[in-house]
Amino acid sequence: MTTSPTLAEVEEVVPSSAPPTSGRRILTAVTRDKGALACLVFLAIVVLMAVAAPLITKLSGWGPYQFDSAAINSDLGGVPHGSLGGISGSHWFGVEPQNGRDLFARIVYGARVSITISLSATLLTGILGVVLGMLAGFYRGWVDQVISRLMDFLMAFPALIFMIAILSSLPSGNRPVLLVVVISAFGWPYLARVIRGQTMTLANREFVEAARASGAKDSQVVFREILPNLRGSIVVMTTLAIPGYIGTEAGLSFLGVGVSPPTASWGQMISSSVSWYSVDPMFFAIPGLFLFLTVLSLTVLGDKIRTLIDQGEAA
Amino acid sequence: MMRYVLGRLGGVVLILLAVCLFTYLIFFKLSPDPAVMICGKTCTPERIDSIRDVLGLNQPLLTQFWDFLSGIFAGRDYGSVHCSAPCLGYSFQTNESVWSMITARLPVSITVAVGAAVLWLLVGVIGGLVSAVKQGTWWDRSAMGLALGGVSVPNYVLALVLQYVLVVKLQLLPFPSAVPFADDPLLWLESYLMPWVVLAVGYACLYARLTRSNVIDTLAENYYRTARAKGLSGALIMRRHALRPALTPITTIFGMDFAGLLGGALITETVFGLNGIGKMAADSIAKNDQPVIMAVTLLAAFFVVIGNVVVDLLYTALDPRVRVVSS
Numbered sequence: 325m326t327t328s329p330t331l332a333e334v335e336e337v338v339p340s341s342a343p344p345t346s347g348r349r350i351l352t353a354v355t356r357d358k359g360a361l362a363c364l365v366f367l368a369i370v371v372l373m374a375v376a377a378p379l380i381t382k383l384s385g386w387g388p389y390q391f392d393s394a395a396i397n398s399d400l401g402g403v404p405h406g407s408l409g410g411i412s413g414s415h416w417f418g419v420e421p422q423n424g425r426d427l428f429a430r431i432v433y434g435a436r437v438s439i440t441i442s443l444s445a446t447l448l449t450g451i452l453g454v455v456l457g458m459l460a461g462f463y464r465g466w467v468d469q470v471i472s473r474l475m476d477f478l479m480a481f482p483a484l485i486f487m488i489a490i491l492s493s494l495p496s497g498n499r500p501v502l503l504v505v506v507i508s509a510f511g512w513p514y515l516a517r518v519i520r521g522q523t524m525t526l527a528n529r530e531f532v533e534a535a536r537a538s539g540a541k542d543s544q545v546v547f548r549e550i551l552p553n554l555r556g557s558i559v560v561m562t563t564l565a566i567p568g569y570i571g572t573e574a575g576l577s578f579l580g581v582g583v584s585p586p587t588a589s590w591g592q593m594i595s596s597s598v599s600w601y602s603v604d605p606m607f608f609a610i611p612g613l614f615l616f617l618t619v620l621s622l623t624v625l626g627d628k629i630r631t632l633i634d635q636g637e638a639a
Numbered sequence: 640m641m642r643y644v645l646g647r648l649g650g651v652v653l654i655l656l657a658v659c660l661f662t663y664l665i666f667f668k669l670s671p672d673p674a675v676m677i678c679g680k681t682c683t684p685e686r687i688d689s690i691r692d693v694l695g696l697n698q699p700l701l702t703q704f705w706d707f708l709s710g711i712f713a714g715r716d717y718g719s720v721h722c723s724a725p726c727l728g729y730s731f732q733t734n735e736s737v738w739s740m741i742t743a744r745l746p747v748s749i750t751v752a753v754g755a756a757v758l759w760l761l762v763g764v765i766g767g768l769v770s771a772v773k774q775g776t777w778w779d780r781s782a783m784g785l786a787l788g789g790v791s792v793p794n795y796v797l798a799l800v801l802q803y804v805l806v807v808k809l810q811l812l813p814f815p816s817a818v819p820f821a822d823d824p825l826l827w828l829e830s831y832l833m834p835w836v837v838l839a840v841g842y843a844c845l846y847a848r849l850t851r852s853n854v855i856d857t858l859a860e861n862y863y864r865t866a867r868a869k870g871l872s873g874a875l876i877m878r879r880h881a882l883r884p885a886l887t888p889i890t891t892i893f894g895m896d897f898a899g900l901l902g903g904a905l906i907t908e909t910v911f912g913l914n915g916i917g918k919m920a921a922d923s924i925a926k927n928d929q930p931v932i933m934a935v936t937l938l939a940a941f942f943v944v945i946g947n948v949v950v951d952l953l954y955t956a957l958d959p960r961v962r963v964v965s966s
Contacts, residue, residue, distance in 0.1 A: 476650070476654060477654055477657050477658070479943075480654050480655075480658060480940050480943050480944045480947070481658060481936075481940060481943075482899070482902050482935075482936055482939030482940055482943065484905055484906075485902070485903075485905060485920050485924075485932075485935060485936055485939055486662075486936060488905075488920075488921070488924050489665075489666065489924050489932050489936070490665065492924050492925070492927070493665070493666065493927065567791065571793050574793060575793060575795070575906060578793075578795055578906075579905075579906070579909070579921065580925070581924075594795065594796065594799070597799075598799065598910075601799055601802075601803055601807075602803065602807045605803055608799055608803075612793075612796040612799070612800070615793060615796060616791060616792055616793070616796060619791040619792075619793070620787065620788060620791035623787055623790060623791050624787055627787065
């Protein structure tokens with residue numbers, strides 16, 4: 325990994341007494357990097373949109389499920405009035421063709437879906453991956469055999485085909501919960517595999533031996549000696565997983581097996597824009613841009629955090 | 640070595656069996672009754688019964704599963720119809736043999752996968768290599784910035800943007816369709832160009848980042864410094880001492896990614912309407928055509944598992960360090 329000059333400066337500014345990978349150090353470094361800061365600001369806006377969605381749509385004047393037949397030209401098959409997909413003072417991002425729902429409101433509510441599902445999936449994968457990975461790496465033997473074979477099995481699965489198939493054959497029920505469960509079920513082995521390997525190495529280190537010699541129980545060794553040392557990998561793997569899950573959720577909704585209409589989701593908006601993209605490109609461009617920028621921001625930040633943690637561990 | 644290979648192949652068989660059983664249980668137990676589905680709207684109870692009988696749906700579950708498995712290797716009979724050796728059943732929708740559906744669509748998926756793989760390997764590896772050598776320069780920064788962007792574009796978004804710009808606005812390319820190469824080589828190239836690019840972009844960016852960091856790590860190794868100190872020529876060191884160790888991990892990842900794509904690039908094929916395995920999977924899922932879903936899942940798992948083994952064997956051949964440890 326290389327050190328860009330800005331980072332090197334940051335390293336010098338931070339007092340050497342600071343712990344190598346403290347949250348504060350990462351935050352300081354991120355706010356000093358213009359690109360990373362822009363990503364952070366964009367993500368803050370998206371999260372704010374998700375949290376305050378009802379409030380924001382009250383301000384903008386249109387709810388996500390309100391039809392505005394005045395904003396579309398029914399003579400032309402429902403194309404929005406005006407240029408750029410009907411962008412105007414009352415519809416800030418324009419409207420959906422055919423039914424005239426406000427795109428701004430749907431983007432704001434769609435942020436809710438993306439953020440909730442991806443964060444829940446990350447949390448669930450994190451827990452499963454860390455616990456099972458540590459169990460396999462710490463106890464080895466048959467525990468490791470069982471968990472590793474399960475991982476092989478899940479990783480051999482064509483996950484996308486299977487996720488779609490499961491989601492479409494299950495009764496619709498609570499779609500978001502189903503999505504989280506299905507995404508996590510296929511996601512945890514990738515984290516667990518890394519955690520398992522690192523736990524195996526850590527379990528042989530002197531400090532673990534020392535803890536044992538002084539009478540520590542298994543649970544104490546695992547939670548007080550090994551887990552803190554895995555923190556860096558867990559932070560890096562999970563931050564880099566979030567954009568992946570946002571993409572997966574959008575992809576599944578794009579393929580029509582994600583959250584069910586009329587609930588708004590970015591992927592689903594893109595999916596419904598497919599039949600309109602030649603006459604109303606904005607309908608597709610706006611959710612596409614939001615999806616792209618969110619994933620990009622998370623990737624850039626995750627990458628930055630990884631560089632910082634790698635440096636912290638090397639220091 | 641022989642024992643290792645046999646052990647791995649045994650593992651492959653076990654995993655494929657597990658995938659098979661799991662898929663079978665989920666799709667044939669959770670989904671609506673296939674007999675009712677085939678029978679359609681004008682249906683009598685007698686007809687449902689006879690369909691159940693022909694498909695063997697009245698048998699215990701394990702017997703049904705066994706019939707399915709033995710059908711793959713030995714063929715089976717559905718009533719008076721004989722389904723010969725690689726028998727994966729018949730589509731509930733079209734009554735077509737699933738095996739012939741697969742063989743008809745596999746060439747499209749292979750064309751998409753191979754074309755994209757060539758593109759992303761060339762762009763990714765060369766781009767990453769140049770970035771590593773010119774580390775920290777203007778080229779390196781913009782290439783890596785671009786790579787971060789490329790990794791973040793969902794491929795259906797990219798597909799729609801390209802299709803809008805190149806096909807609808809500029810009219811440079813035709814709408815993609817699965818034209819056989821022999822019919823019209825130029826149209827073939829024009830048709831597959833967008834799917835290749837769309838599929839390749841994400842991988843190319845990922846590979847560029849990987850190649851760059853691997854090469855940089857290798858350039859910091861002691862043996863590289865030794866080789867330089869001995870006064871070997873730059874090109875020779877690059878080829879023998881830097882590239883080989885840096886590219887070995889790429890080979891592994893490439894094997895897995897490529898194997899995954901042989902089972903169909905679901906999103907790309909669906910967006911561009913290319914009739915390959917991926918689109919067949921999406922269609923069969925939408926119509927709840929269980930025999931086809933079953934076959935597609937199995938085929939994709941087969942490629943992934945075999946790819947895994949090939950990659951592991953290749954790795955021992957490419958990286959002498961692994962060979963020493965394993966013997």
